[in-house]
Amino acid sequence: MNRFFGAVVAATIALSLPVPVEAGWKLIAANQEVKLKKSGMLVTPKQEWNRWTRRPGKKAEAWTLDGLSLNEITFYGGLQTGDTLLKDRKKKTKPLPKFDSTMLVPDVVQWFEATNRIVLDTALFEIDAIEPAQFADQPGFRFTYHYVATGNELVRKGEAMGAIVDGELYLINYTAPEIHFFEHNRDDFLNLVNSVRLTGK
Amino acid sequence: MHRLLALVAITFSIFVTSPVSAQEKSAAKEGFAFPSDGSATILVFRPDISVGEQSAGGLNEPNVEWTETARTLLTEELTKADVTSQHRFVFLPDYEGDDGKLVSDYRNLFKAVTGSVLTHKLFVGNRLPTKKKVDSLEYNMGNGTQKLAELGGGQYGLFFCTYDSYGSAGRKAAQAVGMLGCLIGACVIVPSGVHIGYAGLVDLETGDLVWVNADGSMGGDVRELEGAQKRVAQLLEDFPLPAEGTVGGAVIKTAVTEQAETEEATQEDAGITGEPDEKVEAAVEETIESEPVEPVVEPVSSEPASTPTD
Amino acid sequence: MDAKNERQIKDFSESIKPGYQPLDDDEKGLWMQVDEVERELKNSNFIIDDPALNEYVRSVLCNTVGEAECGEIRLYLMRTPHFNASMAPNGMMQVWSGLLLRVQNEAQLAAVLAHEYGHYERRHSLQSFRDIKSKSGSGFFLSFVIPFAGLFMIDSIFSFNRDMEREADDISLDYLVKAGYTPISASEIWQQLRDEQDATAAERKRKSRKDKTGGLFATHPNTGERMETLKTKALAINVPDSATDNIEAFRAAIGPWWPRLIDDQIKLNDFGATDFLLGQLAEGGWTADLLYAKGELHRARGNPGDFVEASDYFQQSIDAGGGYPEIYRGLGLAQMRSGLKEKGQANLRRYLELAPDAKDKPMISMIAGVVQ
Numbered sequence: 095m096n097r098f099f100g101a102v103v104a105a106t107i108a109l110s111l112p113v114p115v116e117a118g119w120k121l122i123a124a125n126q127e128v129k130l131k132k133s134g135m136l137v138t139p140k141q142e143w144n145r146w147t148r149r150p151g152k153k154a155e156a157w158t159l160d161g162l163s164l165n166e167i168t169f170y171g172g173l174q175t176g177d178t179l180l181k182d183r184k185k186k187t188k189p190l191p192k193f194d195s196t197m198l199v200p201d202v203v204q205w206f207e208a209t210n211r212i213v214l215d216t217a218l219f220e221i222d223a224i225e226p227a228q229f230a231d232q233p234g235f236r237f238t239y240h241y242v243a244t245g246n247e248l249v250r251k252g253e254a255m256g257a258i259v260d261g262e263l264y265l266i267n268y269t270a271p272e273i274h275f276f277e278h279n280r281d282d283f284l285n286l287v288n289s290v291r292l293t294g295k
Numbered sequence: 296m297h298r299l300l301a302l303v304a305i306t307f308s309i310f311v312t313s314p315v316s317a318q319e320k321s322a323a324k325e326g327f328a329f330p331s332d333g334s335a336t337i338l339v340f341r342p343d344i345s346v347g348e349q350s351a352g353g354l355n356e357p358n359v360e361w362t363e364t365a366r367t368l369l370t371e372e373l374t375k376a377d378v379t380s381q382h383r384f385v386f387l388p389d390y391e392g393d394d395g396k397l398v399s400d401y402r403n404l405f406k407a408v409t410g411s412v413l414t415h416k417l418f419v420g421n422r423l424p425t426k427k428k429v430d431s432l433e434y435n436m437g438n439g440t441q442k443l444a445e446l447g448g449g450q451y452g453l454f455f456c457t458y459d460s461y462g463s464a465g466r467k468a469a470q471a472v473g474m475l476g477c478l479i480g481a482c483v484i485v486p487s488g489v490h491i492g493y494a495g496l497v498d499l500e501t502g503d504l505v506w507v508n509a510d511g512s513m514g515g516d517v518r519e520l521e522g523a524q525k526r527v528a529q530l531l532e533d534f535p536l537p538a539e540g541t542v543g544g545a546v547i548k549t550a551v552t553e554q555a556e557t558e559e560a561t562q563e564d565a566g567i568t569g570e571p572d573e574k575v576e577a578a579v580e581e582t583i584e585s586e587p588v589e590p591v592v593e594p595v596s597s598e599p600a601s602t603p604t605d
Numbered sequence: 606m607d608a609k610n611e612r613q614i615k616d617f618s619e620s621i622k623p624g625y626q627p628l629d630d631d632e633k634g635l636w637m638q639v640d641e642v643e644r645e646l647k648n649s650n651f652i653i654d655d656p657a658l659n660e661y662v663r664s665v666l667c668n669t670v671g672e673a674e675c676g677e678i679r680l681y682l683m684r685t686p687h688f689n690a691s692m693a694p695n696g697m698m699q700v701w702s703g704l705l706l707r708v709q710n711e712a713q714l715a716a717v718l719a720h721e722y723g724h725y726e727r728r729h730s731l732q733s734f735r736d737i738k739s740k741s742g743s744g745f746f747l748s749f750v751i752p753f754a755g756l757f758m759i760d761s762i763f764s765f766n767r768d769m770e771r772e773a774d775d776i777s778l779d780y781l782v783k784a785g786y787t788p789i790s791a792s793e794i795w796q797q798l799r800d801e802q803d804a805t806a807a808e809r810k811r812k813s814r815k816d817k818t819g820g821l822f823a824t825h826p827n828t829g830e831r832m833e834t835l836k837t838k839a840l841a842i843n844v845p846d847s848a849t850d851n852i853e854a855f856r857a858a859i860g861p862w863w864p865r866l867i868d869d870q871i872k873l874n875d876f877g878a879t880d881f882l883l884g885q886l887a888e889g890g891w892t893a894d895l896l897y898a899k900g901e902l903h904r905a906r907g908n909p910g911d912f913v914e915a916s917d918y919f920q921q922s923i924d925a926g927g928g929y930p931e932i933y934r935g936l937g938l939a940q941m942r943s944g945l946k947e948k949g950q951a952n953l954r955r956y957l958e959l960a961p962d963a964k965d966k967p968m969i970s971m972i973a974g975v976v977q
Contacts (some may be wrong), residue, residue, distance in 0.1 A: 119415075119423050119424055157851060160434065161410070161423070163409050163674060186811065188874075189874060198972060199972065204572055212873065212874060217869040218651060221964065221965075223964050225965075225968050244685070246403070247650055248400075271407060274404070274435070274436055276439065363637070389644065399648040
């Protein structure tokens with residue numbers, strides 16, 4: 095009981111800190127190739143983007159146009175066996191499943207789904223399609239899905255494309271509210287995917 | 296733990312990322328003006344109102360009576376406010392079935408959009424670089440909003456939210472000590488109550504968010520008449536004026552149920568990798584990771600009591 | 606139990622009758638507030654609106670607490686893969702899908718529903734509200750959980766205290782007996798839950814959380830205590846031979862939903878708990894469904910050896926008469942992961958034959974070596 099409340103008090107105080115928990119944003123310029131941090135992935139955006147300075151996963155970075163809740167692109171670059179998709183913040187009680195380089199595409203998709211179900215605390219997460227697709231001139235895959243996060247009734251859609259190259263997973267994921275936003279910014283996502291190059295490290 | 300932290304995060308999320316720094320209170324779409332023939336009808340969706348008390352621990356305890364009083368007063372004041380005499384306002388009833396779902400879907404989307412505006416636009420320290428240059432508001436919800444226009448018979452939609460948490464005696468004592476946080480190694484002064492409010496106007500023809508006003512430090516005690524007047528004035532400050540030469544409008548009160556609102560409306564909801572809420576939560580978790588804090592919200596008990604409130 | 610609580614329970618112990626409306630300001634306020642939550646809940650994406658399943662759960666409720674009584678209750682089945690149910694003072698009851706996966710028979714389900722109804726009948730929310738109100742004046746530090754974003758997570762800021770939980774447990778026993786169910790079923794729920802927590806912990810090599818009393822559950826008696834008390838009381842009851850747990854009716858009603866419920870559970874990445882639940886369901890024998898789920902569980906974990914084991918379970922499922930396409934999908938994928946490429950591809954092709962409209966058809970076709 096006390097520990098519990100201690101945590102809440104701690105949380106509250108930490109949250110009400112008037113000091114910046116710097117979740118800053120950096121500008122990504124248009125028409126210049128960008129190397130994504132900690133990965134051998136490069137993309138050339140056709141428009142300006144905002145890069146979040148915090149990382150959703152160890153080998154991930156997130157970009158947005160209007161705010162992460164409205165349009166979010168997440169790049170996952172070079173995940174190896176044993177890596178989790180997102181940060182394994184609650185590994186004691188809600189551990190995230192780990193990537194394995196021997197996964198087949200349907201396994202990758204199921205692992206992606208399970209990770210998000212756990213992180214978003216929802217059972218309303220459904221894969222809508224999985225198909226082969228070229229990714230950075232490599233044989234890869236594309237999948238689409240929709241979900242509702244717990245505590246938030248907004249239906250969101252998502253689409254991701256990627257490939258496993260030399261045992262490492264490269265993935266670009268796009269999510270946005272189903273109403274208006276998903277279709278509205280889907281081309282912006284596809285433009286990024288179409289520009290992707292892999293260099294190795 | 297997730298939910299508990301999240302709920303605390305909800306309250307503060309929009310402020311955490313912003314240093315005490317400057318906040319701009321309102322923004323409007325560049326060049327926006329109501330039609331000059333004075334035909335504009337503004338549909339008012341059921342306001343989200345929550346009033347509670349902040350305990351010594353910093354948690355908010357929603358208060359039924361206060362919320363009820365505030366809802367009555369704020370709604371009354373809204374119908375009497377200057378802007379409502381300048382425009383034609385229609386207060387929408389609660390819808391059921393498909394219409395209810397439609398309104399609910401758009402309310403959820405509106406929250407996500409406003410959440411973004413609050414987080415990134417109105418708080419200078421957290422601005423998106425791509426939006427820094429542009430001074431105007433450029434958020435669009437898609438022209439599916441036309442369905443709302445048809446439903447209510449109007450051209451604009453006004454969403455309205457206030458969230459208040461007043462300091463209690465215990466809270467003040469804690470402030471006097473001021474160093475509560477030292478227990479976990481972070482020494483800070485605990486701020487007093489939280490008073491957030493925002494209002495947003497959507498052009499239902501285009502889906503454009505044409506005006507938004509938000510303040511992280513709202514004034515006026517919404518539990519009292521005078522305070523409610525002040526709050527409504529503050530929320531509707533800079534509300535776009537009617538086109539010049541048009542005649543004053545009327546307030547049409549279709550139905551306003553005076554019930555306590557239970558929903559928090561101040562959060563920006565979670566994107567897939569976690570939104571500011573969750574990110575804040577992450578920061579918090581890191582802070583308290585060293586403590587053997589066990590998550591306790593995993594529902595493994597038969598029934599959490601249910602007197603749902605907030 | 607302190608003296609004040611004792612008095613309060615005595616003052617309000619009279620059960621409310623069908624048709625009851627709130628009387629004073631406190632209660633009206635409470636109802637009003639919950640009505641607001643319910644208004645939003647009705648639009649929730651998480652509601653399971655399958656008429657057959659709703660009808661079944663409602664019929665169990667009505668059979669247990671009485672026709673007129675259950676008419677006061679609005680029942681919402683929520684797609685949430687954890688063990689819980691809740692009762693609001695205005696008659697809004699929620700039952701989570703994870704509970705439907707965990708209770709083993711109709712009597713156990715009835716025990717939960719009757720327990721929740723007991724909270725309603727004795728107006729526990731109101732008592733709790735008054736209790737907190739009186740204490741908060743003196744600076745008592747409240748425990749609560751706000752519904753996260755208000756809508757679907759209807760936890761409460763006012764926790765029923767332990768005595769009310771005990772009272773609701775007692776009430777549920779009475780109803781069980783009256784409705785002709787086996788009263789021991791109420792105790793079994795807690796036994797199962799504790800064993801499941803042990804299983805989660807063992808797999809993760811952590812200490813079991815079954816005796817944790819902190820946080821949210823401080824509002825409830827320890828599950829061990831509840832289990833023991835319910836058991837002792839059930840054993841003291843003279844149970845007629847006709848008493849039943851009605852397991853067949855329960856399984857028939859849950860059946861259509863079971864694949865989704867177990868899929869939600871498998872994707873929680875809690876191997877220990879899921880394996881335990883499957884083992885428990887298999888007490889009457891391993892069915893094709895259970896064997897398929899066991900295969901999926903191993904396939905999802907993907908540890909060394911899991912794919913061979915998974916393949917084995919899928920094959921057993923087929924042998925036990927399992928005919929649906931997904932078994933072949935699971936088998937094919939597991940075989941390919943364990944190095945049996947050709948066999949795996951053959952089974953994936955079988956899957957595509959059986960499920961020509963599968964969502965993953967283009968991808969599986971490629972893996973299966975089908976020329977497009």
